[in-house]
Amino acid sequence: MGRRRKGRDISGWLVVDKPAGLTSTTVVNRVRRAFNANKAGHAGTLDPAATGVLAIALGEATKTVPYITDAMKAYSFVVRLGAETNTDDTEGEIVHTSGSRPDDETIKAALGQFVGDVMQVPPAFSAVKIDGERAYKRARDGEEMEIAARPLWVEELVLTDRPSPDLVELEMTCGKGGYVRAIARDLGRALGCYGHVEHLRRIWSGPFDAAEDGVTLDAIEAAAGTPELDEMLRPLEDGLFDLPKASCPAESVGRLRNGNPAPVIGTGLDYGDECWASHDGHAIAVGRWKGGELHPSRVFVG
Incomplete structure (x- = not known):
């Protein structure tokens, strides 16, 4: 018999406005402790230096993490021109420099090649696995390696500001796996x-928006042990925002929760479509629609 996790059986989503300087795992652990939750996870890693939406799932909501991980996301970022680093951010060592500074029109023209279906090589200092080992571990050891390009869908990449000749501000909307x-x-x-x-x-990830939904880590920890903390949670159903919903009759609830097929009521669904079933506003199960079941x-x- 497995050891029971310690903590509360509490479920839902928390949209953390992640501060710079912390790993995503550190933020998840601090949130879990604040809630005294028995289970927590996040939907999409942010680099330690990055800020913004880190969607954290507690309890049963962790079962919906893949749907937020796969959702479209948007980023605002500043590129410093004139230097490339081995980490592709300010944390690394400069490996190439240039005195050239293209004008705005040249930059805008270049952005088009990064929109649509593109192939992207992840940074050497990233969590992708090469022969079972994280790339960043090999990079830290100074190992030369080849990382295969991966497909990425970029919906939009636009120039939003040019604070100085050295700095370019961009916004990007993309699918899963974009670096x-x-x-x-x-x-x-x-x-x-x-x-x-x-x-x-x-800026946002799936249904979660930093400006509208984000909660600071300081606010979360200040509310630990109070009813106000639980009020910050969003329902686990938010993690199913992109799936069609079917209605689950009362007599089907038990069967579905036991993992068995059961009749549900749905419209506009084709055989084999993935959807979720709701009863009294609560998610019962996710699965495949097959002839009314x-x-x-x-x-x-529940």
Whole structure:
């Protein structure tokens, strides 16, 4: 018999406006302690220097993490032109420099090659695995390595400001797996002037917006042990925002929660579509729609 996790059985989403200087794992652990929650996880790592939306799931909401991880995300970031670093941000060592500074029109023209279906090589200092080992561990050891390019969908990449000849402010909307640092690196190379990320902020992730929904870590820890803390949570159903919803009759609740197919009521669904079933406003299960039945793949304990 497995050891029971310590802490409260509390479920929901918390949209943390992550401060700079902390790893995503550190933020998750501090949130879990503040809530005394028995389970927590996040939907999409942010670099330690980055700020903005870090969506943290507690309890049963962790079962919906993949849907937020796969969702579209938007970033605001500043690229410093004239230098490339080995980490593609300000934390690393400068490896290439240039005195060239392209004008705004040249930059705007170059952005088009990074929009749509693109192939992106993740930074050497990243969490991608090479032969089972994280790339950043090999990079720290000074190991030379080849990281395979990965497909990425970039919905939009626009120039929003030019504070100085050295600095370019951009906004990007992209799908899962995008590395802003790689965009800065590759844009600098395309412009012939090199570049790296100086500042990075995740503006939104799926249904979660930093300005509207974000809560600071200080506010979370200040409210620890009070009813106000639980009021900061958003329902786990928010993690299913992008899936169609079916209605679950009362007689189907038990069967679905036991992992068995059961009748649900849905409209506009095709055979095999993924959807989720709701009863009295609460998520019961996620699964595949098959001829009026939901075949569950994830069930939620009520």
